[in-house]
Amino acid sequence: MQIVAADAGVATGTIYRHFPSKAELFATVFQRVAGQEVDAVAAAAGGPDSAAIRLQRVAETFIQRALAAPRLAYALLAEPVDPLVEAERLVFRRTYAAILADLVGDGIRQAAFPPQSPDLSATALVGMLAETLVGPLSPQAADPPALPVNEFTQQTVALCLRAVSARSHP
Amino acid sequence: MQIVAADAGVATGTIYRHFPSKAELFATVFQRVAGQEVDAVAAAAGGPDSAAIRLQRVAETFIQRALAAPRLAYALLAEPVDPLVEAERLVFRRTYAAILADLVGDGIRQAAFPPQSPDLSATALVGMLAETLVGPLSPQAADPPALPVNEFTQQTVALCLRAVSARSHP
DNA sequence: AGGTGATGTGAATCCCGGTTCACTTCTTGG
DNA sequence: CCAAGAAGTGAACCGGGATTCACATCACCT
Numbered sequence: 547m548q549i550v551a552a553d554a555g556v557a558t559g560t561i562y563r564h565f566p567s568k569a570e571l572f573a574t575v576f577q578r579v580a581g582q583e584v585d586a587v588a589a590a591a592g593g594p595d596s597a598a599i600r601l602q603r604v605a606e607t608f609i610q611r612a613l614a615a616p617r618l619a620y621a622l623l624a625e626p627v628d629p630l631v632e633a634e635r636l637v638f639r640r641t642y643a644a645i646l647a648d649l650v651g652d653g654i655r656q657a658a659f660p661p662q663s664p665d666l667s668a669t670a671l672v673g674m675l676a677e678t679l680v681g682p683l684s685p686q687a688a689d690p691p692a693l694p695v696n697e698f699t700q701q702t703v704a705l706c707l708r709a710v711s712a713r714s715h716p
Numbered sequence: 717m718q719i720v721a722a723d724a725g726v727a728t729g730t731i732y733r734h735f736p737s738k739a740e741l742f743a744t745v746f747q748r749v750a751g752q753e754v755d756a757v758a759a760a761a762g763g764p765d766s767a768a769i770r771l772q773r774v775a776e777t778f779i780q781r782a783l784a785a786p787r788l789a790y791a792l793l794a795e796p797v798d799p800l801v802e803a804e805r806l807v808f809r810r811t812y813a814a815i816l817a818d819l820v821g822d823g824i825r826q827a828a829f830p831p832q833s834p835d836l837s838a839t840a841l842v843g844m845l846a847e848t849l850v851g852p853l854s855p856q857a858a859d860p861p862a863l864p865v866n867e868f869t870q871q872t873v874a875l876c877l878r879a880v881s882a883r884s885h886p
Numbered sequence: 887a888g889g890t891g892a893t894g895t896g897a898a899t900c901c902c903g904g905t906t907c908a909c910t911t912c913t914t915g916g
Numbered sequence: 917c918c919a920a921g922a923a924g925t926g927a928a929c930c931g932g933g934a935t936t937c938a939c940a941t942c943a944c945c946t
Contacts, residue, residue: 626799663862
């Protein structure tokens with residue numbers, strides 16, 4: 547809190563005129579920042595295209611934004627935080643999942659995707675995206691990364707699409 | 717530490733004869749327990765069967781063990797912990813990923829799976845499994861679960877298999 | 887039995903950073 | 917211009933729990 551106050555150019559006590567506790571301050575910050583990310587992804591999920599195309603766009607948006615602001619993405623996805631902030635993170639992930647669930651639902655209705663639980667699939671997609679990104683995003687990540695950025699993005703998108711699409715030979 | 721000591725029937729100071737700090741004690745416990753889980757999954761990954769069958773077996777093992785011991789699984793996968801334990805958790809996940817990467821590599825070699833980065837795919841699989849399980853495992857999970865256990869398992873396994881397999885119409 | 891090192895004990899210490907609060911400074915309506 | 921409330925200040929406080937340590941006990945050897 548001392549650092550935050552100094553950074554904001556105010557005294558520590560001043561923070562408590564605006565936020566009841568450290569946890570709530572941090573949770574609020576998380577909420578705002580996460581909201582922007584969600585908006586960007588939600589925008590990518592819209593449009594008149596097929597579900598597959600939109601899913602591809604969502605995954606690309608998610609990955610590219612994360613790689614463009616790795617520190618932020620790491621904070622949003624993986625960094626250890628107060629329980630209150632962790633709760634906010636859960637909401638954040640669920641929101642992503644909700645967007646993806648709609649998308650998967652559309653795909654099933656269009657018969658682009660085989661029957662499946664949209665919620666479960668959406669959750670799995672969020673898990674895939676988050677986990678594959680944790681490596682590259684981690685502050686002490688080994689550079690150079692194992693895969694060049696383009697290849698990484700393309701392969702991860704492929705994994706997402708295949709996960710919700712029909713297989714060729716079962 | 718007081719609780720741990722009481723539970724073990726020793727004085728608090730005694731713990732420090734065996735472990736240098738709380739974090740290292742917890743990390744050691746995590747290591748041991750995680751080791752057992754890894755062993756179980758590694759066993760499921762072996763055998764003469766096709767990569768797809770083995771992958772299915774791994775996913776089922778992972779899911780079933782998690783659901784059978786939800787509190788433990790939650791602690792291993794998601795519960796907020798000391799940074800030192802978090803580091804151990806990272807190792808744990810990487811170990812799973814390594815097992816799966818071998819498996820995916822086998823599948824590619826057998827031409828059962830299309831070309832892909834085994835490491836990336838394996839990481840994605842770990843992410844899918846962990847994320848889909850966090851919901852059901854979470855201590856304050858809404859019961860009854862959205863999906864019956866059998867259906868949940870089957871659908872999650874299907875997601876895993878599809879993610880690494882070829883799509884029917886690209 | 888006596889000595890020596892390992893192990894056990896648990897109350898006291900210590901540290902740390904979030905939080906408080908008595909006081910000052912600013913803002914605004916009359 | 918003057919209350920009177922709002923907002924700002926920052927040094928001091930405080931709680932909690934990990935850690936310590938002076939002492940007791942034990943195990944094992946000669």
